[in-house]
Amino acid sequence: MTEVSKAAAFDRTQFEELMKKRFFFSPSFQIYGGISGLYDYGPPGSALQSNLVDIWRKHFVIEESMLEVDCSMLTPHEVLKTSGHVDKFADWMCKDPATGEIFRADHLVEEVLEARLKGDKEARGQNSNDQPEESDDKKKRKKKVKEIRATRLDDKTVEEYEFILAQIDNYDGDQLGELMKKYDIRNPATNGELETPRQFNLMFETQIGPSGGLKGYLRPETAQGQFLNFSRLLEFNNGKVPFASAMVGKAFRNEISPRSGLLRVREFLMAEVEHFVDPKNKEHDRFDEVSHMPLRLLPRGVQLEGKTDILEMPIGDAVKKGIVDNTTLGYFMARISLFLEKIGIDMNRVRFRQHMSNEMAHYACDCWDAEIQCSYGWIECVGCADRSAYDLSVHSKATKTPLVVQEALPEPVVVEQFEVEVNRKKFGPRFKRDAKAVEEAMISWPESEKVEKSAQLVAEGKIIVNVNGVEHTVESDLVTIEKRKHTEHIRTYTPNVIEPSFGLGRILYVLMEHAYWTRPEDVNRGVLSFPASIAPIKALIVPLSRNAEFAPFVKKLSAKLRNLGISNKIDDSNANIGRRYARNDELGTPFGLTVDFETLQNETITLRERDSTKQVRGSQDEVIAALVSMVEGKSSFEDALAKFGEFKSTQE
Amino acid sequence: MTEVSKAAAFDRTQFEELMKKRFFFSPSFQIYGGISGLYDYGPPGSALQSNLVDIWRKHFVIEESMLEVDCSMLTPHEVLKTSGHVDKFADWMCKDPATGEIFRADHLVEEVLEARLKGDKEARGQNSNDQPEESDDKKKRKKKVKEIRATRLDDKTVEEYEFILAQIDNYDGDQLGELMKKYDIRNPATNGELETPRQFNLMFETQIGPSGGLKGYLRPETAQGQFLNFSRLLEFNNGKVPFASAMVGKAFRNEISPRSGLLRVREFLMAEVEHFVDPKNKEHDRFDEVSHMPLRLLPRGVQLEGKTDILEMPIGDAVKKGIVDNTTLGYFMARISLFLEKIGIDMNRVRFRQHMSNEMAHYACDCWDAEIQCSYGWIECVGCADRSAYDLSVHSKATKTPLVVQEALPEPVVVEQFEVEVNRKKFGPRFKRDAKAVEEAMISWPESEKVEKSAQLVAEGKIIVNVNGVEHTVESDLVTIEKRKHTEHIRTYTPNVIEPSFGLGRILYVLMEHAYWTRPEDVNRGVLSFPASIAPIKALIVPLSRNAEFAPFVKKLSAKLRNLGISNKIDDSNANIGRRYARNDELGTPFGLTVDFETLQNETITLRERDSTKQVRGSQDEVIAALVSMVEGKSSFEDALAKFGEFKSTQE
Structure with a gap:
């Protein structure tokens, strides 16, 4: 199936019904009426999450020897x-003073204008469904504007609306307020007038x-704790750069009006890597291991042309052509891709989209998002940003704590630069308690200003030093500013940060959508085809019937698997085996083991594979060995079929 | 060493120095001055925490097929x-209006009275150090009262102080305020008068x-999310009881003035199990697996006599004798004990202390704490409480949602009871919108009241029904109250909850203390003897020198171990091997692998065991196999010594 047809064939209502029935997740505090944007994971969702974190940790932290930390929320x-x-x-919100309802201003303007454009198309007799593919959760949002009236707009207005929608993310609160006034945008439900937008910190x-x-x-992200511990981490790494820290943990965002289920929530699990590099050398020494990997890219340039055509090319070429800035960014994009593939994401529905310059977070200087397509559109699931030296610099400045790397230079370097030297004897008595601030102000001048002031000092015999708005006059007998030579043995610099940031909750959700399908012969029951490594439970054990003779064998088999680290579940209910397997397909359990009367005679058991529903039969020990090997990803069910031959049972 | 001598020999300053130097943990936001009660775990602390959670999950969730959930904070x-x-x-706090300083009222009274008693002893020429062993973190607290003046108290006052201290946990805010007034208790630092205590919610x-x-x-605990999801969990478990849910996650407590390092913090990791049982049958069907295990108990009765003598007996006997109430409580106490042993806690410094009736949390009806001794005294690390039906009942009542188990009775039971039946035709028109409330009020009367009202209805022809303070008269033509027979096929009940609740952060801290020691030959460097299964890193790889020939071998060895799931670290710094091993002992890494010139010739490597510092040597493959087996707990270093023979090296 193509991407689009997959999304179209997906029945979200049926899927959500399964999620609820098998308690993958459900709204938190539901017996109290629930709180939007907060969800609880039930046993299968929670196990899936643990396995996701576990695989993430092995793939990133262990594989790359990252320094994992756990910092305060x-x-x-x-x-x-x-x-x-x-x-x-922050986001801009506006309130309906009559109903108390609160709207996110940019979403509201977008919804109303889109609804009016749709009404215009209907009035013009055009098919309004024939629209470009919509990203993110716009589709759902638009439902809010319930009645779309077929009202014809004049051509100029249509043009204006389209212009506004194209850059809806660029307006600030005042501008959104003006748009609302100009185009008479009101509460869509009541037509009540709204207050002007005000900023709401999230x-x-x-x-x-x-x-x-x-x-x-x-905390709104886990990154800050990692930055604040930079010096300790650098020391832990014996002072060497590059190195990466990592953290898995919850972060919070007080959404104005959460929606799109698990995709836009107020409390979510993140995993963030902060890779600290020399700004003069952003090469990654393991890049050659991944440079051949083709990635699906959507660079800024393509988007500027208003297109969404995917550029598929080896990441090595993308770096060579300057599409992706450096090999560290490229390395992580490839590793992210491998991770998504490993956990079972459909890689034909993944793209790396480069951020437009106006949509980047305040700290980023370049950013590629791994977006995954699901029934809500293309969802940002992993951000891979170059945060430059922003965070370390601002924290260093605010705390007056150096957050820098000091590297012995291979050869000493002679540096010539202007330097400020005060005459200690006179300077202190003259400026008293302002002395330190005045001196620091001069020292922190950029080179160009020092050059200028030096000349001024010679020419006029004095200079003016501005300290937080207060001007101090410094005479030439108090200070010397001149060019001096230094031999430097140490290079001191603030490292840049490349940050792959994973929304694990979002990844979990799209994974569940991608894993979901129904068998043509039984379209009312879903199957969740998780890879065995991430499946919540690895094996279901089903005794043929509730006959008491089976119980001791089943109990022992379960304990045996547990000891091998294979989580399993016994289903000894009196439903028939087919029903029990179907129930289990809904939990995504990859393997089923059947214990029957033959088992009691010769200790053979049957193993059923979830996706093909095919079975093999062999001695308990052999079947267990095959199962372990498949769960660990060392062999496939095809190998088991080849070894044991297919077993046809009449029991199901 | 005995418990007491171990605690005495422990040098906390040196230990904390190591924790900081190797970045096990450190105060959060330290470059901003830090916030008390908030800590960050560095790489070794964080890895230790992950391993602790992992072992906990296997020991409890997987082994017992618990239903793990992850609910909102x-x-x-x-x-x-x-x-x-x-x-x-909540706790009681009082403020010094002059300095703004805030004290926890009970702690302050305790500290001041203890300081005065100490001063009295000094004045009497008694050795004030000769005091009964102090629990918890009292020792540290007392330091606050800096100058203890040798002032003689009269005998009556001494008696009063001792009486107050013996029951310091029992006073409410008003009573603490009275004590402060009566005994003139002030800010110990400034002697300033304090405001009266007021309640502070935590x-x-x-x-x-x-x-x-x-x-x-x-959330102050993870338990509530589990209770609210009870019905979904019961359904997931096919309606069968007993079953247990579990959650690992952060919880929060806004301490008035945090202290004792990691033991009393504002944000902490918990793991809680909620085991739902039939209140009429609290037997655990796996109790026979643990009944022989001796546990160290400190029952309520012993404490009431003012003693702390440990009663060591098999948990089976403790249940038989009624010291521990039931086998489910007993089973979990034994499982907790096995868990603590597995992760490396010194079991001679563990006791199970039963709560006194006045110190139990508001929801508990019985509670045994696993307390572990460390340099701060005996610390509550795991609570094992019987919360009865408290939580499910209150949430059910508040939400009008039944949180009950329905069980088919083995045989139908005939029940005779008084029932209220209204005459629908007349009742509604008569009471209009109050009708439902009046009917519900009558239905919810206890059996005794129904009996009484039934008689009254016959005798007087009417009854009075009180609905939230409003009285309604109901005549006998509107309602019938009489004894009726029913055959019941279903038993409906609210389950009780047995809750083992783990303070994982506290366990982690005491584990680090217990693992810490210094070698007699090098008392300035610590060793952390973590079991291999929980150690942050399993193996250190040390090339003999920085000779470039070693690098490819070392890199391959590291990748090989990683693929086998063995986390490892390469130390190719130019410190000598002994220094590198010592550095590594401080990280608690159990095994070291040395690569030397012989390795390049014949692929043999040396394995060093941390605690004994003994070494063995063998082919790379054999040594790796032995290492994996030891990390998985399948063999010991003695086995390796027996296989390879001890290898004496002159390199260290």
């Missing part, structure tokens, strides 16, 4: 003020400690 | 109001969503 105001989140991690705020003085937030 | 007010946390999860509060209307908290 509660974060003081000061840290997130410095990082920029207090000021910039962090959950709380107070740390009893005195009420210490404002804090729940 | 953000929790709406209503849920925690019902559970009792909004009203009861939950972190926040707002969910933009409208500000939905108050929420960060």
Whole structure:
């Protein structure tokens, strides 16, 4: 099936019914009415999540010897003020004063204008369904605007609407307010007038400690804790760069109005890698292991032309052609791709989309998202951003703590630069308690300013030094500014950060969608075809009937598998075997083991594979060995078929 | 060494120095000055934590087929109001209005009175160090009262102080306030007068969503999410009881003034099991597997006598004698004990202490804590509480959702009871919109009241029904109350909950203390003797020198081990091998593999065991096989010594 046909064939209602029935997940606090944007994972969802984290850890942390840390979620105001989140991690909302309802301003403008364009098309007798493919969760959102009236718009208005929609992400609150006024955008349900948009910070705020003085937030990402520990991590790595830290943990986002199920939630599991590199050398020494891998790319240039054509090419070529900036970014994109493939994502529905310059987070200088297609459209699941030296620099400045790498230079370097030297004897007494600040202000001047001031000092005998808006006059007997030579043995620099950031909850959701299908012969029951390595439970054990003779054998078989690290479940209910297997297909269990009367005689058991429903039969020990080998990914069911031959049973 | 001598020999300063130097953990946000009660785990601490969770999951969830879930941390007010946390999860604090300093009232009273008693002993010329063993973190706390003046108290006052200290946990805020007034207890540092104690809720509060209307908290325990999902979990378990759910996750407690390092923190990792049982049958069907296990018990009765003598006996006998209430509680106590042993806790420093009736949490009806001794005293690390039907009952009542088990009775039972039946035709028109409430009020009367009202109805022709304080008169033509017979086929009951609750962060800390020691020949460097299964890194790979010939071999060896799931670290620094091994002992890495010139000739390598520092040598494949077997706990280093013979090297 093609991507589009797969998405079309997918029945979300039926899928969600299965998710609920088998308790993969469900809304949190449901008996209290639920809270939107908060979900609980039941046993299969929770096991899937644990396995996902486990595979992630092996694929990234262990394989790359990353330095995993676990940092606090509660974060003081000061840290997130410095990082920029207090000021910039926000959306614009507007309130209906009559109903108290709150709308996210950009989404509302988008929904209303799109609805009007649709109404216009209907009025013009055009097929309004014939629209370009919609990304993300726009489809669902538009349902809010319930009645689309077939009202003809004039051509100029259509053009204006289309222009606005094309750059809807670029408006700030004032501009959104103006648009709402100009185009008379109101509460779609009641037609009530709305208040002007105001900024709503998306962090959950709380107070740390009893005195009420210490404002804090729940972290919006796990990255900050890693940056703050940079110096300890560098020391742990014996002072050597590049190295990567990593963290798996929950982060929080107080969405204005959460929707799209597990894709846009208020509490979510992330896994973030912060790879610290020399800004002058972003080469990755394992890039040659992946350079041949073809990736599906959607570069900025293609998007600027208004297109979504995928450019499929080896990542090595993409770096060579300058489409992807450097081999470290390329290496991680390839590793991300391998990870997604390993857990069972349909790789024909994955693309790497480069961020447009206006949509990047405030800290990023380049970013490629791994987007995965599901029934909600193309979903950003992994961001792979170059955060440059932004975070380390701002934290270093705010705390006056150096967050730098010091490297012995292979050969000493002679550096010539302008330097500021104060006359200690006179300078202190003259400026008293301002002395330190005035000196620091001069030292921190950029080279160009030092050159200028040096000349001024000679020419005018004094200079003006501005310290936080206060001007101080410094005479030439108090300070010398001149060019000097230095021999440097150490190079000091702030490393750049390449950050692959995984929304594990989103990945989990699209994985469940991709794994879902129904058998043509039984379209009412779903099958979840998870790879064995990530499946919540690896084996189902089914005794033929509730006959008491089976129980001891079943119990022993279960314990045996457990000891081998194979999670399993016994189903000794009195449903027939076919029903029990079908139930189990819904849980995504890859293998079923049947114990029957023959088992009691000769210790042979039957193994059924979920996707093909084919069976093999052999001695208990041989079948278990084959099962372990398949769960560990060392052999396939085809190998088992070749070894044992297919077994045809009449029991199912 | 005995317990006491071990605790005495332990040098906490040196230990903490090691923890910091090797980045096991450190205060969060340290470059911003830190926030007390919040810590970050560095790479070894974080790996230790992952391994701890992994072992916990295998030991409990997989072994017992528990239903693991992952529920939201953000929790709406209503849920925690019902559970009792909004009203009861609080401490008493008092403020110094002059300095703004805040004290936890009970701790302050305790510290000051203890300091005065100490001063009295000094004045009497007694050795004030000769005191009974102190529990928990009292020792550290007392340091706050800096100057202990040798002031003689009269005998009556000494008696009063001792009486108060013996029951310090029993006072409420008003009583603590009275004690402070009566005994003139002030800010120990400034002697300033303090405000009267007021209650401080220990939950972190926040707002969910933009409208500000939905108050929420960060969960204080993981249990509530499991209770709220009870019905789904029961269904997942095919309606059968007993079964257990489980969750591993962070919980939060806004301590008034955190201390004792990792033992009393504001954000911590928990693992909780909720085992749902029939209140009429708390037998566990696997109890016979553990009944022989001796446990170290400190029952309520012994404590009431003011003693701390350990009663060591098989858990089977403890249940038989009624010391431990039932086999389910007993089973979990034994399983907890096995878990602690598996991860490397010194079992001579573990005891199970039964809670006194006045110290139990508001939901518990019996509780045994696994306490572990460390340098801070005896620390509660696992609580094993019988929460009865408390939580399911209150949530069921608050949401009007049945949270019950329905079981087919083996034989139908005839039940005789009084029942209320209204005359629908007349009742509705008469009471209009109050009809439902009046009917429900009558139906919910207890049996005794129904008996009484039935008689009254016959005698007086009417009864009074009280609905939230409003009285309604109901005449006898509107309702019938009489004894009726029913045949019941289904038994409906609210299950009880046995809850083993693990403070994983605390367990991690005491484990690190227990694992720590120094070699007599090198007392300045620590060794952390973690069992291989939980050690952060399993093997260190050390090339003899930085000779370039070693690099390819070392790289391949590392990849080989990684593929076998053995986390490893290469140390190719130019420190000598002895130094590199010593550095590694501080990380608790159990095995070291040396690659030397002989390796290049014949592919043999040396394996060094951390605790004994003994070495063996063999072919690469044989040594790796032995290593894997030891890491998986299938063989010991003694086995390796027997196989290879001890190898004496002169290189170290």
